[in-house]
Amino acid sequence: MEHIPILRMGEFLLITVQVDMHDRLAMKLQDDLTERIVRFGSRGVLIDISGLEIVDSFIGRMLGNIASVSRILDAETVVVGMQPAVAITLVELGLELPGIRTALSVERGMQILRREAELAGLEVLKDANMEEDGNPPE
Amino acid sequence: MSTVTLSHLLRSQESSLLEAWLAEQRRSGNVRNLIADSDLKRQSAEFIQLLQQTVAEGDSTDYSSSTISREMRRFLDSITGDRAQLGFSPSETATFIFSFKRPLFEAIRTSTNDVTAQIDEVWNSSLLLDRLGLYVTESHQKAREGIILRQQQEMLELSTPVVKLWDGVLALPIIGTLDSSRTQTIMESLLERIVETGSEIAIIDITGVPTVDTLTAQHLLKTVTAARLMGAECIISGIRPQIAQTIVHLGVELGDVVTKASLADAFKIALQRTGFALAKRSSITAVK
Numbered sequence: 064m065e066h067i068p069i070l071r072m073g074e075f076l077l078i079t080v081q082v083d084m085h086d087r088l089a090m091k092l093q094d095d096l097t098e099r100i101v102r103f104g105s106r107g108v109l110i111d112i113s114g115l116e117i118v119d120s121f122i123g124r125m126l127g128n129i130a131s132v133s134r135i136l137d138a139e140t141v142v143v144g145m146q147p148a149v150a151i152t153l154v155e156l157g158l159e160l161p162g163i164r165t166a167l168s169v170e171r172g173m174q175i176l177r178r179e180a181e182l183a184g185l186e187v188l189k190d191a192n193m194e195e196d197g198n199p200p201e
Numbered sequence: 202m203s204t205v206t207l208s209h210l211l212r213s214q215e216s217s218l219l220e221a222w223l224a225e226q227r228r229s230g231n232v233r234n235l236i237a238d239s240d241l242k243r244q245s246a247e248f249i250q251l252l253q254q255t256v257a258e259g260d261s262t263d264y265s266s267s268t269i270s271r272e273m274r275r276f277l278d279s280i281t282g283d284r285a286q287l288g289f290s291p292s293e294t295a296t297f298i299f300s301f302k303r304p305l306f307e308a309i310r311t312s313t314n315d316v317t318a319q320i321d322e323v324w325n326s327s328l329l330l331d332r333l334g335l336y337v338t339e340s341h342q343k344a345r346e347g348i349i350l351r352q353q354q355e356m357l358e359l360s361t362p363v364v365k366l367w368d369g370v371l372a373l374p375i376i377g378t379l380d381s382s383r384t385q386t387i388m389e390s391l392l393e394r395i396v397e398t399g400s401e402i403a404i405i406d407i408t409g410v411p412t413v414d415t416l417t418a419q420h421l422l423k424t425v426t427a428a429r430l431m432g433a434e435c436i437i438s439g440i441r442p443q444i445a446q447t448i449v450h451l452g453v454e455l456g457d458v459v460t461k462a463s464l465a466d467a468f469k470i471a472l473q474r475t476g477f478a479l480a481k482r483s484s485i486t487a488v489k
Contacts, residue, residue, distance in 0.1 A: 143432060147392030150427040165432035167399055172432075 067092045069099050075107040075176055076100065076138070077169075081114040089125040096129060100136045106183070107176035108133045111169050113144030123158040130163045139179045140164065143172035207326055210308050211253040219246055221304035229300050235287045244280055248301070251276055255329070269336060277333065278340050285344035294341045298334040302327065361387045363394040370471045371400045372464070374439075376409030384420035388427055395433045402471040403428055406464050408439030418453040425458050434474070436460070438467035 067088060070077040076099055078092070096108065110129070118126075130140040143166045153160065166172035211218070222245055236244075251273045258270065269277075284294045309322045356377070366372045373391050377383070391403060405421065407413070413421075425435040438461040440448075448455065461467040472479060 142430075145431045147389065147396060147427075147431065150392060150430040151388060153430055154423045154427045159426045160430060165430055167395070167401065167432040171401070 066095065069095055071099070071103055071105070074103075074105055074180065075109060075173075076103070076105045077109050077111070079111045079114070083117050084115060084122050084125075086121055086125075089122055089129075093125065093129050093132065097132055097136065100133060100138050105138050106180050107139045107141070109169065109172045109176060110140065110142050111144050111172075112142060112149070113146065115149060116146060118149050118152055120156050120158065123153050123156055123160075127158060127160045127163065130160070134162070139176060141166055141172040141175050143167065143169055207309075207322060208253065208256045210305075210312055211249060211256065214308050215246075215249055215253075218304050218308055219249060221307065222249075222301050225300045225303055226297070229296060235289070236284075244297075247276060248298075252329075252333075269333065273333075274336070277337050278344075281337050281340040282344045285341055285348060289341075291338045291341045295334045295338050298330055298337055302330055305330075357383060357386060361390050363390050365394075365398060365400070366404070366468060367472065367475070367477070369398075369400045369402060369475045370468070371395065371398065371403040372406060372468075373403060374406040374409060374464075378412065379410060379417045379420050381416075381420070384424065388424045391424065392427060392431060395428060395431055400433060402434050402436065402474055404436045404438055404464065404467045404471060406439040406467070407437060407444070408441070408464070410444075413444045413447055415451050415453060418448060418451070418455070422455065422458070434459070436467045436470060438462070438464045 065082075065088065067078060067080055067082075067084075069092075070079075076096070078096065082088075084092075099105065100108065108130075110126075112126070115122075126142065130142065133140040141164045142160070145165065164175060166175055219242070223242060226241065226245070251270070255270055255273055280297070281294050284297075305326055306323055309319055309326070313319060313322075361383070362374070364372050364374070371391070371394055373387065375387065379387075391405075394400070395403060405424065407421070410417065421437065425437070428435045436459045437455075440460055440462060459467075459470065461470065469479070
């Protein structure tokens with residue numbers, strides 16, 4: 064059975080949708096992705112849908128679901144490279160994918176993920192500082 | 202014989218009818234110096250020729266009901282088209298036909314002494330000319346509609362420019378009322394340019410939008426959302442005081458869309474977000 068490959072890049076996962084998604088494929092992607100996030104403890108997911116040219120309401124909702132599920136598993140999700148036609152269709156369908164981060168290209172999407180990871184890393188460092196001397200840092 | 206009079210008259214007195222008609226048209230003043238004398242003369246002569254044909258082809262006893270020939274239609278369409286372009290009103294265009302009545306009736310009156318025949322002729326030719334006049338009015342209307350349609354399409358094409366203000370900053374100055382078809386065009390051209398230029402920020406300037414109703418606001422939000430889905434952020438600028446009041450009054454929820462009063466403010470924000478800062482040259486040298 065065909066499936067959409069999920070690539071691991073350090074603490075991020077990269078998904079490139081190169082074919083037109085049908086319903087089963089989208090559901091399988093959601094299963095695979097959640098399983099990988101938990102297995103690798105990934106901090107971010109990048110979904111590149113520049114190859115996706117046709118969406119219907121189901122696929123649109125699945126995209127939203129996939130992103131929401133990843134966020135619950137504490138992996139920041141960025142959808143990148145959406146085609147203009149796809150964006151227009153989703154808006155017309157009323158699927159505005161609230162709360163999902165978007166970027167124009169894979170490169171920009173990676174920037175966002177790295178920045179988020181850095182911010183998260185900083186917080187951990189702060190907590191460590193606080194434990195060392197018992198006082199919050201200036 | 203009254204039945205052949207008109208056809209006969211038009212042929213035998215062609216030149217004198219033409220002269221009298223031209224004088225009549227000049228006197229009625231509907232030409233307004235927009236049409237050259239030579240053109241008017243040519244058109245009038247052609248009309249008499251075609252009228253002659255129409256009368257000759259039709260039933261000789263009742264030519265008032267004879268069909269308007271294709272040549273005649275084409276001729277009338279072409280002159281009304283020209284006149285509509287020149288800004289003639291429908292009545293001014295129709296007067297071209299109606300002004301032919303006086304010289305024609307004059308000719309009928311002098312051609313025979315039989316009063317009954319005269320009245321018949323006048324009635325018949327009057328009916329025919331009236332039908333031609335009405336046809337001209339309709340044709341004028343069609344020509345005007347054609348012009349309006351073309352102008353609308355041209356405006357649609359002209360009014361959706363997407364301009365690049367800076368690396369990664371696009372601006373979309375919207376001028377005119379936003380309806381569904383325009384929004385569609387605007388949205389498509391904006392999204393395509395975003396992909397083309399890889400811009401992260403698009404400024405939608407609505408200074409030129411006269412009124413904002415709920416539908417317009419919804420269209421704007423759709424555009425903003427579509428751009429956001431692609432990974433670009435939109436700033437709406439150029440919101441005039443009345444429009445701000447209308448938006449609040451209508452209860453339109455603009456959500457988390459950034460709005461700015463002027464394009465300059467929006468541009469400043471856009472530069473900040475893309476990591477640029479503007480500074481006066483003198484202040485830079487002072488820092489050095």
